[in-house]
Amino acid sequence: MRGALLIAGTTSDAGKSVVVAGICRMLARRGVRVAPFKAQNMSNNSVVTLDGGEIGRAQALQARACGLEPSVRFNPVLLKPGSDRRSQLVVRGKAVGTVGARDYFTRRQELREVVAAELSSLRAEFDVVICEGAGSPAEINLRATDLANMGLARTADIPVLVVGDIDRGGVLAHLFGTVAVLEPEDQQLISGFIINKFRGDVSLLQPGLDQLTALTGRPTLGVLPFAEDLWLDAEDSLGTISGATVGRPSPPHGTDWLTVAAIRLPRISNSTDIEALACEPGVSVRWADSPHQITTADLVVIPGSKSTISDLEWLRANGLGEAIRARAAAGRPILGICGGYQMLGTRIVDGVEHSAAQTLTAFADTPPHTAAGLGILDLDIEFANPKIARQVHGTAASIPVHGYEIHHGRVTRTADPAWLTIDGTPEGSAREAIWGTHVHGLLESDEFRRTWLAEVATRAARPGFTPAPDTSVTATRTTQLDLLADLIETHLDLPALESLINQGAPTTLPTIATALLDPRQP
Structure with missing residues (x-):
């Protein structure tokens, strides 16, 4: 052939x-x-x-x-x-x-x-x-x-x-x-x-x-049947509908469910970061875009954004910003990833994303836009070129982790404990029930994800939640690829x-x- x-x-x-x-x-x-x-x-x-x-x-x-x-x-x-x-x-x-x-x-x-x-x-x-x-x-x-x-x-x-x-x-x-x-x-x-x-x-x-x-x-060369088990690695933002469940939740390994509300930002980036959570038995992940959708969730995730300050302004305008601050004050779990991590900080200085979105020339020489973050983490961010794009490997409390970074934002000051160690350098923030990182794909590190979810469950007062010992995101992805090939072979x-x-x-x-x-x- x-x-x-x-x-x-x-x-x-x-x-x-x-x-x-x-x-x-x-x-x-x-x-x-x-x-x-x-x-x-x-x-x-x-x-x-x-x-x-x-x-x-x-x-x-x-x-x-x-x-x-x-x-x-x-x-x-x-x-x-x-x-x-x-x-x-x-x-x-x-x-x-x-x-x-x-x-x-x-x-x-x-x-x-x-x-x-x-x-x-x-x-x-x-x-x-x-x-x-x-x-x-x-x-x-x-x-x-x-x-x-x-x-x-x-x-x-x-x-x-x-x-x-x-x-x-x-x-x-x-x-x-x-x-x-x-x-x-x-x-x-x-x-x-x-x-x-x-x-x-x-x-x-x-x-x-x-x-x-x-x-x-x-x-017509074939009619492919609807397959509910195909959901991992969704690329199109059309799949991130407010209120929609991510994946197909399976019964918990323990006695309690763990519920996750993922904020559906207007300029959401790498929305697939939350899919690793949805692979876990007993974890129910839903997209949310209003305060009432996050009030009862055990964990709130703020994903990445391609327009961080713009999406931060949207959070505030929709009342989500104040709802997230209230969660933090009450000691309830929150995870910020990349742009979501940056929003949790004290200040963002953006002379890259915001300027490029507003002007008609590439990376125009316009004054940087400064915005106050949600103030949940003691963290300052400044955007700069060139963009950081790299695969990373490291540890979290001696547990191996891997993922990748895609961002313009740099941490210029932080007073919070680091969450990870990447290539020997402290990365991210971890303070009580608040976590943040620039690393995408982090939650696909199976041992790390299980350990972290057990801590989330403790802080969310879900003592009956126990992470399954054998969930593998890589194996789940392989199974779905083979299912796709089976459908092609059978129906085309x-x-x-x-x-x-x-x-x-x-x-x-x-x-x-x-x-x-x-x-x-x-």
Whole structure:
């Protein structure tokens, strides 16, 4: 087997990432040398590679599905939104500035060359490259700057399968419309469809699929069932809905449950940090965005943020800031991670994130914005360039820990005891029932997480909560990747999939006439 395939979607969160991961895992299990690729991603959920680069979390998961270490090659362009109009631009793993839509348009050729070079290198090294699109190829207003959908497919002559989420409704119209709005040359590469998250009897759906084939001339290669056990490593912020439960809570190992409220910040970053808690039996994690949702929780987690001061102002405006301060005064457990850690301090001086979000030039020379933190930890933060992006290893009370850091904020003063030791240096804060750290992924260190949760339970007066002795986040992730591969093997037309990878898009695909969509036509 040798070639490439691009998985596009009718919408964001349609299932592109998991389908790519599943195909990669299925091929890797069969001995195929396969690699993932997403030319351009827009996400604040990212990880750090071994060489200190930054890529989207979904591509890190896809790399693991292939049996590979995450690499900047798999996601050469990453956009991290800091406001509704500005995003930090990360190229080949390194932050190079901030851009708006018009800036991005002027840089399209430079970025296109980066993408083409990385994809060409991967195709030369691996048997198969499975590419993931971004958003939807039907965003025709963005076609001129498209790097990840039909722009990539056309440049590299890659066949495309379009995934639609039937759980949202209207999937047949979404699939037809996605093809129909494309220009004829783009349509020629759309080779088929995949239905995702189906519940019920497939035979009832079949007449619709037959009509879709008749209308478009393209087959549906498979219908993937809804799988409740697939939830780890969620990339899209659409999954962080206030009040929603994270994962599937299993019964406690002891007699008490431990409840966790994770603050759903507007510019939340690395929301996946809390997923390790949701892997634990007897731990129920929910997203929260109002004071009443955190009052009864045993633990409140403030995750990272791509716009720390802006999200801190939101906390105060919503009454959450005062509710968090009241928890701290009462000695009730709170954890702050990265931006959430910074918010717990005394003062934040930001001349990077806030300035870049407000101005029209990358890292403009504007006065730093200073804000008072929540004052729960005795800690001052100052933002500076370059961004810190590194994998880290260390200890917490002699227990090994690991994770990664992605932040501009530096601790310039602290009077609180350190929580961790990272590479021989004190890191984070731990004072009574308040903890904070810049380290993402820390809670995936299984022994550390169990020990810390036992302390949280004690401080939350949950004596009947006992951490399970054998929970492994890595093993849970591996199980979910194998489940994805099983679904692909069982429900997709694998000979058709292999044919597309080896031979490219069929030459006989019809074009859907644009007249069908023109109300002026009789």
